[in-house]
Amino acid sequence: MNLGEAIKTCRKLRGLTQSKLAELSGVSVSHLCLIEKNKRAPSIAMVESISKALKTPLSVLVFIAAEKEEIPEMKEDQLDSLSTGILELMDGTRKQQSPF
Template sequence: MNIGKTIKDLRLRKGFNQGEFANKCGLSQPYLSLIEKGKKEPTLGLLKDIAQNLSIPTPILVFLSLDINDVDDSKKEVYHFLEDTMKDVISKAFLSDPLKN
């Protein structure tokens, strides 16, 4: 799971620079930078705030952060089957441009 990279990608897709987004979330820019680099893990409460400021539900943010290594071996086939469809639905519902793999 790479929550920091996902936050950064969504932040950029939404047109926020790091400083203004950190301020919007009540964070310092250096702390947001650490989260985006994967050096700090946001608390659940902070993750909810970040998701809200990205105008995306928290579970969607978590889903977008998943990678195949996060999925149980018995469920990888289903994950592969659903991944593209889910990302397409998420893009249409919450983002202005398509998600890229």
């Protein structure tokens, strides 16, 4: 799982600096930097706080962080496509399609 990269991607998508995300989530800038570099593993409570500050559901953040080996029944291109689609929907650059 690459949670640090997922947090960094969502942070940039939201147009937030590390300082601003740290302030909004109650995490120190240095700790957030280490999390984004995957040098520190955040607690669940910390990830929840970060996901709230990012206005991104925790489940979405965890899915974006998933790596191919963690979901062996899904092809890598499917995982990439779903992750990209989720990020585009969050960013508003992709229009939602009706399932009907």
